[in-house]
Amino acid sequence: MDCSIALALMLRGAAPADLVGAACPAAVVRVAEGRTATDPISHEPFYAGLVQDANALRAETQDFNKAPTLALRATPRFQTYLQRLQNLSAGDLKGHVDLKKRGTDRDLKCILLGVSRDIANKVNDLKSAASDADLAQALTNTDLLLRDNIDVIVTPDTVDSGLDCVAEFGKDA
Structure with missing residues (x-):
């Protein structure tokens, strides 16, 4: 099976172990299984x-x-969960500041700023859901953002996209 097909199936619920038989690089399998960070x-x-x-x-x-x-x-439990999301948002912002202080041009510093702000928005969505269906959608969107939060940290840069934090988020970014 082609690696891209296996990855798509995994995103739709297949187990990461299903990647082992695919033509996926070992690093992709390890990251999908949560075993090894590559960056x-x-x-x-x-x-x-x-x-x-x-x-x-x-x-x-x-x-x-x-x-x-x-x-x-x-x-x-849910109130604690919301607080932990807010703590992760603050941690992502701290990571942005750390990378900015290091003088890195890596995209990660900008992405962490964006994810930090997005998590805060997801917390608001969770708090303001007007129906069970709205809450389900907010939880799904939060899950996707958390997956992205993990992926941007563990996946190594392949190219510098030239993302400009100041242009994207303003002069304080």
Whole structure:
């Protein structure tokens, strides 16, 4: 099976182990299984912590999305979950600041700023859902963003896209 087909199937719910028989590079399989980060920065304790937190939040998001109901939002577990999302958002912003201080031109510094802001928006969506269906959609969107949060940290840069944080997010970025 072609690797791109296997990856597409995995994104639709197939197990990462299904990639093993595909023509996927070993690094792709390891990342899909959550075993190995491939970008050197993801091995630094701070960034590894962001990945670990996002993985844990993804699992919790998926658990909540098994039976989404507005009553869920009043539970202490959900309130703690929202706080943990806000903490991840703050961590991503801290990562942006760290990379900016290092003087890196890597896209990751801009992406972390954007993800940080997007997580804050997802928290608002979770809080303001008007129906069980709205909450389910907000949880799905949060899950996708958390996956992206992990991917941008563990996936090595292949090219510098030239993303300009200032043009994208303003003079304080």
